[in-house]
Amino acid sequence: xxxxxxxxxxxxxxxxxxxxxxxxxxxxxxxxxxxxxxxxxxxxxxxxxxxxxxxxxxxxxxxxxxxxxxxxxxxxxxxxxxxxxxxxxxxxxxxxxxxxxxxxxxxxxxxxxxxxxxxxxxxxxxxxxxxxxxxxxxxxxxxxxxxxxxxxxxxxxxxxxxxxxxxxxxxxxxxxxxxxxxxxxxxxxxxxxxxxxxxxxxxxxxxxxxxxxxxxxxxxxxxxxxxxxxxxxxxxxxxxxxxxxxxxxxxxxxxxxxxxxxxxxxxxxxxxxxxxxxxxxxxxxxxxxxxxxxxxxxxxxxxxxxxxx
Amino acid sequence: xxxxxxxxxxxxxxxxxxxxxxxxxxxxxxxxxxxxxxxxxxxxxxxxxxxxxxxxxxxxxxxxxxxxxxxxxxxxxxxxxxxxxxxxxxxxxxxxxxxxxxxxxxxxxxxxxxxxxxxxxxxxxxxxxxxxxxxxxxxxxxxxxxxxxxxxxxxxxxxxxxxxxxxxxxxxxxxxxxxxxxxxxxxxxxxxxxxxxxxxxxxxxxxxxxxxxxxxxxxxxxxxxxxxxxxxxxxxxxxxxxxxxxxxxxxxxxxxxxxxxxxxxxxxxxxxxxxxxxxxxxxxxxxxxxxxxxxxxxxxxxxxxxxxxxxxxxxxxxxxxxxxxxxxxxxxxxxxxxxxxxxxxxxxxxxxxxxxxxxxxxxxxxxxxxxxxxxxxxxxxxx
Numbered sequence: 001x002x003x004x005x006x007x008x009x010x011x012x013x014x015x016x017x018x019x020x021x022x023x024x025x026x027x028x029x030x031x032x033x034x035x036x037x038x039x040x041x042x043x044x045x046x047x048x049x050x051x052x053x054x055x056x057x058x059x060x061x062x063x064x065x066x067x068x069x070x071x072x073x074x075x076x077x078x079x080x081x082x083x084x085x086x087x088x089x090x091x092x093x094x095x096x097x098x099x100x101x102x103x104x105x106x107x108x109x110x111x112x113x114x115x116x117x118x119x120x121x122x123x124x125x126x127x128x129x130x131x132x133x134x135x136x137x138x139x140x141x142x143x144x145x146x147x148x149x150x151x152x153x154x155x156x157x158x159x160x161x162x163x164x165x166x167x168x169x170x171x172x173x174x175x176x177x178x179x180x181x182x183x184x185x186x187x188x189x190x191x192x193x194x195x196x197x198x199x200x201x202x203x204x205x206x207x208x209x210x211x212x213x214x215x216x217x218x219x220x221x222x223x224x225x226x227x228x229x230x231x232x233x234x235x236x237x238x239x240x241x242x243x244x245x246x247x248x249x250x251x252x253x254x255x256x257x258x259x260x261x262x263x264x265x266x267x268x269x270x271x272x273x274x275x276x277x278x279x280x281x282x283x284x285x286x287x288x289x290x291x292x293x294x295x296x297x298x299x300x301x302x303x304x305x306x307x308x309x
Numbered sequence: 310x311x312x313x314x315x316x317x318x319x320x321x322x323x324x325x326x327x328x329x330x331x332x333x334x335x336x337x338x339x340x341x342x343x344x345x346x347x348x349x350x351x352x353x354x355x356x357x358x359x360x361x362x363x364x365x366x367x368x369x370x371x372x373x374x375x376x377x378x379x380x381x382x383x384x385x386x387x388x389x390x391x392x393x394x395x396x397x398x399x400x401x402x403x404x405x406x407x408x409x410x411x412x413x414x415x416x417x418x419x420x421x422x423x424x425x426x427x428x429x430x431x432x433x434x435x436x437x438x439x440x441x442x443x444x445x446x447x448x449x450x451x452x453x454x455x456x457x458x459x460x461x462x463x464x465x466x467x468x469x470x471x472x473x474x475x476x477x478x479x480x481x482x483x484x485x486x487x488x489x490x491x492x493x494x495x496x497x498x499x500x501x502x503x504x505x506x507x508x509x510x511x512x513x514x515x516x517x518x519x520x521x522x523x524x525x526x527x528x529x530x531x532x533x534x535x536x537x538x539x540x541x542x543x544x545x546x547x548x549x550x551x552x553x554x555x556x557x558x559x560x561x562x563x564x565x566x567x568x569x570x571x572x573x574x575x576x577x578x579x580x581x582x583x584x585x586x587x588x589x590x591x592x593x594x595x596x597x598x599x600x601x602x603x604x605x606x607x608x609x610x611x612x613x614x615x616x617x618x619x620x621x622x623x624x625x626x627x628x629x630x631x632x633x634x635x636x637x638x639x640x641x642x643x644x645x646x647x648x649x650x651x652x653x654x655x656x657x658x659x660x661x662x663x664x665x666x667x668x669x670x671x672x673x674x675x676x677x678x679x680x681x682x683x684x685x686x687x688x689x690x691x692x
Contacts, residue, residue, distance in 0.1 A: 050532045050692055073535040080533075082526030086319070088326045100315040101534040145530075 001026040001153060001184040002047065006056035009042050009208075016042045018208040019056070024186055024201075029179045031199030032188040033295065039208035040188040041081060044157050047186065048078045060153055074102065077151030077183075081158045083138045084145075087131040091122060091141050094130070095148055102149035116144045120174055136167025143171055153184045160194065172198055192295040204299060211302045219298050226266040228297050231278070232259045233285040243283050249274060253300060261300055312536040316544025317551050323518065324552050330514050334556050338506035339563050345502070346495035346573065360433035360440070363399035364389045370410025371465040375451060377405075379444035385437065401425035401437055413452070414463055421445070443481075491632045492659030495564075495575050500654035501627035503560050503586055504647050505618060507553050511590075511597035512614030515549045519601025520610040523691075532691040542598070542686055549597045553590035557583060576658035584664060585657055588671045588678075589650040595682035596646075602689035626651040646677045 002024040009017040017039045024030040032040050045051035047058050049065045049072060058065040060072045085094050095113045104112055117123045120140035130138050143159055156175065160168045175198060179185045189195055195202055196216060203213040212219060231240075240255045249268020254261040262278075264271060271290065279285055291297055324330050362385045366373050369391075377389055380403075390396065404422040412419050423441060425434060455467040492500075522528040531541050561583045567573040576582060597614070604610035622628060624638070625647025631639050642648030653670035656662045 045529075045692070048533045050529055070535045070537065073533060076533065078530065078533040080526050080530055082529075084526035084530040086323060086527060087525075088323050089319075093322065097315060097319045098530075098534070101312055101531075101536065103311070103535075 003059040007046055007053050008055040010054050016208050020210055022203050024184055026184050027182050028200045029185040029198055031195040031202040032205055033195045033202050034205035035190055038205045041157055044155055044188055048076055048155050049073055075152045077146040077154045079143050079146035079156045079159050083142045085130050085141055090127050090129050092126045098145045099148050112148050116148045120144045136163040139163045156187045158189055206303055226264040228291045228300050229262045230289045231285050232287045235283045247277055312540045313544040313547055317547035320548025321551050334510050335559050338502050338560055342498045342502040346498035349493050360437040361386045361400045362437050363402045365392055365395050365404045367392045367407040368405045368409035372410035372413050373405045376444055376448050379447040385440050491630045492655050495573050496659040497630055499564055499575050500658050504650045505622040505627040508593045509618045511549055511593040512600055512618050513611040515597025516600035516614045517607045517611030521607035529692045546594055546598055549594035550590055557586040577661055578657050581657035581664045585653045585667055588674050592646045592674050592678040595685045599681055599685040621645050621647040649673045
């Protein structure tokens with residue numbers, strides 16, 4: 001349903017997206033997971049036809065976004081990261097406006113508005129202006145506006161940023177329902193738990209490149225069975241490398257001044273055997289944390305840093 | 310096309326939800342036009358100006374009365390008083406000396422004295438002098454006619470007999486040469502405030518709301534709708550034009566109501582007024598788009614719009630008639646859309662020359678519109 005081929009985009013010489021390719025099948029929820037500034041929104045903007053790619057192309061249902069923009073955009077519902085609603089119009093008027101841009105009129109438009117408001121739990125607040133809404137309600141209205149015309153493909157750009165857990169659950173629930181009804185969903189986020197909970201397949205993106213891509217199980221396997229250790233203290237990079245690199249069963253993922261990330265080989269001697277050796281010597285380690293296999297570990301193994309960085 | 314109209318309607322709807330926007334769009338132009346119209350009624354156009362004249366009649370004779378009657382026929386606010394009722398500070402006073410009638414009938418030379426305050430209104434002084442000379446000429450003509458009628462005796466009775474018949478002599482005073490006409494009263498305040506406030510709303514609300522849309526992401530969201538860039542820009546342009554047309558229509562209807570209920574002199578061509586303002590709206594609508602596109606911060610865009618409007622309004626002749634400023638300033642006004650709009654409106658509203666006389670100015674406004682639209686379309690980014 002969505003085919004992204006070698007997308008590339010530069011801004012003033014800075015490469016924001018660098019050869020991104022993936023496909024999303026019909027009815028699938030596909031996650032684009034990466035830290036802020038990884039290139040998720042730029043990729044999404046090129047997919048929805050807002051930003052022209054420097055190179056590559058995007059096909060939606062077999063049609064090139066930039067060759068047939070209107071036809072493609074009719075199939076797309078976009079929920080931007082910003083709460084892109086008119087604060088000075090009521091929720092209904094906002095929806096009426098966006099619906100009319102998609103060719104909805106009269107009784108059909110009214111029915112769709114009622115349905116969409118109910119779906120996101122805003123039926124009682126339809127005649128109120130968004131400026132009176134909480135952050136979560138605004139997010140739900142933002143989502144609602146992308147769903148109104150029943151798109152075949154829904155693109156969501158970090159739709160749960162800055163909202164309370166209950167509103168977040170509501171948003172995720174709506175996305176699941178939409179996907180269950182056959183809509184293809186592309187979901188960008190930097191929350192790993194959301195990606196794990198929601199997505200059928202995931203791509204991890206950083207510095208404009210896809211680092212890995214697969215189902216949740218495939219990615220977890222990539223993370224391996226071993227744990228990841230994070231050390232911090234007042235040591236320098238050279239000393240840490242000197243002490244940590246020779247330890248059996250330990251792979252050095254990242255070493256810096258005052259911090260280091262290590263992967264433990266599950267076939268190795270184990271944490272209890274390795275830990276004393278790590279701390280033996282003149283490394284002034286102040287803190288050690290252990291992480292179980294997860295998407296976080298995948299990201300750490302691929303980049304040497306945590307996703308939230 | 311439906312998308313263009315939907316965007317335009319949405320922009321208009323948003324303005325109607327904004328209380329301060331409503332006040333500045335509809336109420337303030339009317340208040341300003343009414344205030345300045347009333348404050349500057351009376352004008353300085355010598356062809357229409359009225360002048361105050363106090364006549365001190367020390368003679369009380371038949372010829373003095375005839376002179377006063379002749380004066381009353383002119384554009385004068387006349388106040389005839391007896392010598393003992395002379396006001397303390399009259400603007401200008403014509404003194405008809407005692408014995409005026411007797412001495413004139415006796416064939417003697419009599420001097421009439423016009424006393425005036427320094428620094429009085431120049432056009433009004435010209436009016437007064439012209440009317441006094443005209444009245445004297447009228448009196449002399451009557452004397453000549455009376456002396457040649459009947460038995461040739463010049464007497465009050467001969468003059469009265471003259472009144473029973475048709476005028477043998479007609480005295481008319483007209484301005485000759487190049488009269489500089491200066492619009493005043495409502496005929497200036499109405500166009501001036503319409504031009505200023507139409508631009509003010511386009512450049513503050515129009516520019517600020519567009520910059521705000523880019524900031525909150527609705528403009529980017531519009532770009533995800535199944536619309537071409539041209540349709541989105543067309544919708545935004547149509548929105549600003551629609552707001553201006555609603556504002557202009559309300560303004561002209563209010564002016565017509567003021568004329569009907571209060572007798573305000575708002576010109577004789579309300580349709581011409583509306584049409585000129587509509588062409589002017591075509592000019593300022595893309596200017597609002599341009600400001601909103603160039604300036605990213607909504608508050609900065611609105612502030613820049615307000616300052617630009619005030620500058621263009623002052624220099625273009627919205628605050629005072631451009632005819633009263635030095636020639637260099639008058640030439641400067643021709644670089645601005647406000648200057649051309651006022652020029653066109655003066656033809657239609659102040660001078661009553663009709664829409665045809667405004668066509669050259671309207672063509673210049675259309676050229677401004679094309680220029681602003683071209684630059685706005687090139688510079689506006691949706692994301």
